[in-house]
Amino acid sequence: MSFIVQTVHLTKKYRNQIALQNVNLLIEQGTIYGLLGPNGAGKSTLIKHLVGLLRPTEGQVLLFGEPWRREHLWHIGALIEGPALYGHLTAWENLAVHATLLGVPKNRIDEALEQVDLRNVGSKKAAQFSLGMKQRLGIASALLSRPKLLILDEPTNGLDPAGIREMRGLIHRFCQQGMTVLVSSHILAEIEQVVTHLGIISKGQLRYQGRLRDLLAQGQQRVELETPQLQQAYRLLQPSFPALRVEGQKLVLPNPGAVTAQIISLLTQHGIAVTKIDTVQDDLETLFLRLVESGNYR
Numbered sequence: 001m002s003f004i005v006q007t008v009h010l011t012k013k014y015r016n017q018i019a020l021q022n023v024n025l026l027i028e029q030g031t032i033y034g035l036l037g038p039n040g041a042g043k044s045t046l047i048k049h050l051v052g053l054l055r056p057t058e059g060q061v062l063l064f065g066e067p068w069r070r071e072h073l074w075h076i077g078a079l080i081e082g083p084a085l086y087g088h089l090t091a092w093e094n095l096a097v098h099a100t101l102l103g104v105p106k107n108r109i110d111e112a113l114e115q116v117d118l119r120n121v122g123s124k125k126a127a128q129f130s131l132g133m134k135q136r137l138g139i140a141s142a143l144l145s146r147p148k149l150l151i152l153d154e155p156t157n158g159l160d161p162a163g164i165r166e167m168r169g170l171i172h173r174f175c176q177q178g179m180t181v182l183v184s185s186h187i188l189a190e191i192e193q194v195v196t197h198l199g200i201i202s203k204g205q206l207r208y209q210g211r212l213r214d215l216l217a218q219g220q221q222r223v224e225l226e227t228p229q230l231q232q233a234y235r236l237l238q239p240s241f242p243a244l245r246v247e248g249q250k251l252v253l254p255n256p257g258a259v260t261a262q263i264i265s266l267l268t269q270h271g272i273a274v275t276k277i278d279t280v281q282d283d284l285e286t287l288f289l290r291l292v293e294s295g296n297y298r
């Protein structure tokens with residue numbers, strides 16, 4: 001298996017604060033890897049190590065199967081902390097500045113504009129662009145070097161739902177074109193539809209890493225029950241179902257098996273009304289929050 005990115009026991013300390021702790025990131029070639037975590041989890045710190053903006057306190061970064069070298073950056077396109085654009089220049093001229101700095105031929109500019117669906121507005125000034133267009137222009141400049149790995153740090157930040165959808169479409173397309181994409185976000189819903197693999201980071205530690213579908217498969221079922229006689233129902237059911245708990249206005253039974261009929265029968269025999277009873281599967285958000293809060297899932 002070939003890994004485009006690998007970190008080995010990567011640890012970063014800022015004075016007294018540990019921003020990354022023993023992180024072993026593995027990104028396979030050809031995947032869309034979502035790095036997900038709440039604010040301050042360590043996503044940007046991790047990404048900055050990949051592009052050489054930070055050096056590890058301990059541990060190692062490997063790119064394309066080799067220890068990190070500056071030359072690897074030729075094969076990496078990155079959009080970190082928003083695009084650096086000149087508002088008074090057109091989209092094309094903005095890319096021309098970057099192309100000159102990178103030393104890549106100017107014919108790449110139209111190609112990059114095409115890749116992010118901005119070809120027809122290449123002569124428009126960047127200052128007139130919407131936030132979504134500015135983000136796409138930033139990505140176009142990251143594409144000028146025809147990278148093998150594209151790193152997008154919170155690319156959906158501040159975008160409206162249409163802009164978020166467009167961004168997901170682009171990421172899919174980049175992957176189909178052969179790029180490996182690393183995309184970070186603190187909002188699960190923004191990336192869960194696009195990623196193939198997921199790394200969940202919290203307080204500087206990687207809490208989960210693997211396929212999105214494998215994480216979903218770890219989800220548990222539970223029965224959720226609503227009744228106007230909550231306490232009575234709890235007292236009645238608890239001896240038969242010791243794992244039963246009260247959550248807000250509901251009774252919740254984790255890992256229930258086929259017990260719904262038994263619960264309804266017990267309650268109705270004792271004259272307790274059931275307003276609603278459902279078997280619910282953990283969704284990704286529930287799993288994500290559990291990982292982030294407990295920190296001990298694997």
Ligand SMILES: Nc1ncnc2c1ncn2[C@@H]1O[C@H](COP(=O)(O)OP(=O)(O)OP(=O)(O)O)[C@@H](O)[C@H]1O
Nearest residue numbers: 014017019037038039040041042043044045046186
């Ligand atoms: N230059 C710095 N000096 C000291 N502490 C820092 C520095 N940069 C980041 N940190 C701390 O390291 C931790 C990780 O920060 P980081 O920016 O990597 O998180 P993040 O997951 O990218 O968050 P966000 O989604 O808010 O950007 C945070 O607690 C942050 O306060």
